[in-house]
Amino acid sequence: MSESSVHNRHDEFLRPQPRTIMTPLPVSGPRPRVWAIGISKLRDLYRDIAGEYDARADLRLISRGFEDAVNEIAAAGADRPDIVVAAGSNGTYLKARVSVPVVLVAPTxxxxxxxxxxxxxxxxxxxxxxxxxxxxxxxxxxxxxxxxxxxxxxxxxxxxxxxxxxxxxxxxxxxxxxxxxxxxxxxxxxxxxFLYSRASVRTAFDNALDVAQATRREAVRRQRLDSVLQHLRDGVVALDAQGRVEAINQRLALTLGIDPATAAGKLLLDLAPDIANAVPDAEGESLETVRGVSYVVHRGPLADNGVTTGTVLTFQESRAVERLDRTLRSRQRAQQFAARYTLDDIVGECAAIERVRSLVRRYAQSDATVLIRGESGTGKEMVAQSIHQASARRDFPFVAINCGSFPEALLESELFGYEEGAFTGARRGGKAGLIEAAHRGTLFLDEIGEMPLPLQSRLLRVLQEREVVRLGSTEPTRIDVRIVAATHRGLTEGIDAGEFRADLYYRLNILNIALPPLRERQADILPLAAELLVQAARREPRLARQVRNGTDAANALHAVRVPLSEHSWPGNVRELQNVIERIAVELADPEAGELTHDVLRSIAPELFERTAREAASLTLRQRSRRVEADEIRAALDACNGDRDQVCEMLGISKTTLWRKLNDVAQAGGAKPRSRSLR
Known part of the structure; x- marks a missing residue:
């Protein structure tokens, strides 16, 4: 190094060094307490410049040194200083013996x-x-x-x-x-x-105030962090590299039976020896038991500038994890498993339909299993969705599955789900079944009478235990699901034939709804047809201009109202919907004329063939008896099966009531339903 460069360096050393002026972040609260400790000449320097800091600090001059100064700081209690300014051996002595920060006066x-x-x-x-x-x-x-x-x-x-x-x-x-x-x-x-100057003392005071403000900001930050920890539902503790507690929230402290106010700085294993086996050895999660309660314990690193300096442990009750899992499962595939129909979508004003609406409202308030009976196409799923929509489960999934549309092996995996590797082709990671997907909602089992016998046994267990076991698994999953089943066939006949379990039947047939066929709702046929035509018009822009509401639809169907009303509709509402779709296509054609009998005959010949065949096969007396029987059945439904009320309504005796229904049965009509009379 050249002589000139040496001189330049030492000129810099000789020149007074400018202080870096740092604008402190605003910190609320009183002025920081600063104790300036020194004797003799240093004390005099403190006194000379103390007045400059009256507005910024609560400055106290202490004319003591070494052990006497340590004792005075300890005796101050809650009024002890936030920071101490000292020099030389006295400052070094204090730094090693007091818990507050010490700033040394350093000569420039x-x-x-x-x-x-x-x-x-x-x-x-x-x-x-x-x-x-x-x-x-x-x-x-x-x-x-x-x-x-x-x-x-x-x-x-x-x-x-x-x-x-x-x-x-x-x-x-x-x-x-x-x-x-x-x-x-x-x-x-x-x-x-004397070595020190006013400039060096001012620098020490300024540094002390900076440190005090930084310490206070850190205290505020720690206080906010501690507040966050206290509001966490899980137990949390932060440990340093030696396993000493840096922070712990009230929830975990109560669980471990320790005082959170005195836990800081102490070894966690000394505070709670029984927790030793509950702390994972490596980062990750494990299921542990602490004082008889099962916890999911997570261990993660605390890092400072990329270097691991401690550990954070989180204790989450396994019951809380299960509740969260149920909530998440209930929200999965919410859009896919959603009910579309409500009670307002059920069209009809006859007594039988009014009875169905009344039962839907009543049964929606219960969680009991419902069995819906009715011919194919009578709207069993619409009723099931209406029950779901009117119940407290309306915000959760509505899962529908047709038990007759899946092969037995596929139906089992769809219903109950499976674990990874349960069978060839099983999805990686497994799959939750439809029963799990319906958690907290409604599971609609359509055509329950078609379910294979082995699956009936598993379904019975679901109904009894409210838990499901996936294929390939041994651990059951708790579920909260309401079952609504539907069938078009007589389940009691299936029991007699050995095709349906009697115990499952009695589990399903707690609440029941019987849907009338469309032929028994003759007054509802035309209103239904009009509503279906309005729905078709919404899907067909060319027809939307002609059919804007129910009145337009009724006018469009007026010319064919008789064949629509007189048809027996063996396919029920589904068959009626198919015919209305054909009519909608015909009406949407701008080149087609008005809807007439001939046009209807050309697009729906089955309406006229069946009517003609039925008319030819029945004598006048038989037709008269059938109309009479239909009126009697409608009266029975309106009176909820009360025969006395029916007889009074129709002006006939009980004997006449039974005789007329038996006459129709002998002539090949519908059999009288003894269940309807009481």
Whole structure:
């Protein structure tokens, strides 16, 4: 290194260093408490500049040192300082013995050079005494300028006295050093120059305020973090690298039976020895039992600048995990498994349909299983969806499955789900079944009479235990699901034939709804046809201009109302919908004329063939009996099977009522339903 570069470096060392002015972040609360601890000359410097900090700090001057200063800080209790300013051996002593931050007064290069220059004027032989090792840069600077200075250092007050006496014996006339050293030098009859300046003390005070503000901000941050921890539903504890508690929330502290206020800084295993086996050895999760309660324990790292400095443990009750799992399962595929129909979609004003609506409203308030009976096409699924929509489960899935449309093996996996590897072609990760998908909602089992016998046994267990076991699994999954089943066939006949389990039947037939066929709802045929035509018009833009509402639809169907009304509709509403779709296509054609009998005959010949065949096969007396029987059945439905009320309504006796129904049965008509009479 050249001589000029050495001089440049040491000129920089000699020049007073400017302070970096940092605008502190605003911190609410009182002024920070700063204790300036020093004796002799340092105390006088404190006093000289203390007034400059009245607005920024609660500054207190303490004329004590070493153990006396430690005791005074300890005795202050809640009024103890936020930060301490001290110098030399006194400051080093305090840093090792008090829990509050200590900022040391450090002389600048300008302070050292200025003090050495004064000392050279007072004596030929000068010594620079510092606490601890003399900085190497200072030695190089003195050597570069050829200054004759003796360097010495001390560690304690006793070392300082020995050091000063030794320098006197070596012929040193003037000592440059901290207040303790200069006081000792004066008592030893030597010249003394105090090392510190007002600038170095101001720098220490400013640094102390910066540290105090940073500490307060950190305390506020920790307080907010602690508040977040306290509001967590799970138990959480943060540990340092040695396993000591840095933070713990109230929930975990109560679980472990420890005081969260005194837990910080203590080993977690000392506070709760029984937790040792519940802490995973590596990062990740494990299911553990703590004081008789099952927890999912998660272990994760706490990192500082990319270096792991501790661990965070989270304790989550397994019951809470199960509740969350049920909630998530209930929301999965919500759009796919949603009911579309409500009670308002059931069209009809006859007594039988009014009875169905009344039962739907009543049964929707219960969670009991419902069995819906009715011919194919009578609207069993629409009724099931209406029950779901009117129930408290309306916001959860409505899952419908046709038990007669799947092969037995496929139906089992669809209903109950399967684990990974349960069979060849099983989806990776497994699959939840439709019963699980209906959790907290409604499971609609259409054509329940077609379910294979082995699956009937498994379904019976679901109904009894409210849990489902996936294929390939041994662990049951708890479910909360309402079952609605439907059938077009007589289940009691299936029981007699050995095709349906009697115990399952009695589990299903708790609440029941019987849907009347369309031929028994003759007054509803035309309103239904009009509503179906309006729905078809919404899907066909060409027809939408002609059929805007029910009145337009009724007018369009007026010419064919008789064949529509007189047809027996063996396919029920489904058959009626098919015919209306054909009519909609015909009406949407701008080149087609009005809808007439001939047009209807051409697009739906079965309406006229069946009517003609039935008319030819029945005598006038039989037709009269059938009309009479239909009226009697309608009266029975309207009176909820009360025969006395029916007889009063029709003006006939009970004997006449039974005779007329039996006459129709003998003639090949529908059999009288003894269940309807009471």
């Amino acid at each position: 290069g300008f302070d050292v050079m200025h003090a050495l220059a004064r000392a050279r004027r007072d004596g030929a032989s000068v010594a620079l005494v510092t606490h601890g090792e003399t900085p190497g840069e200072l030695r190089r600077f003195v050597s570069a300028y050829g200054i004759d200075v003796v360097f010495a250092s001390y560690e304690s007050a006793q070392d300082a006295e020995t050091c000063v006496l030794d320098l006197r014996d070596r012929g040193v006339e003037t000592v440059v050093g901290p207040g303790l050293v200069t006081d000792l030098a004066v008592r030893a009859g030597m010249g003394a120059v």
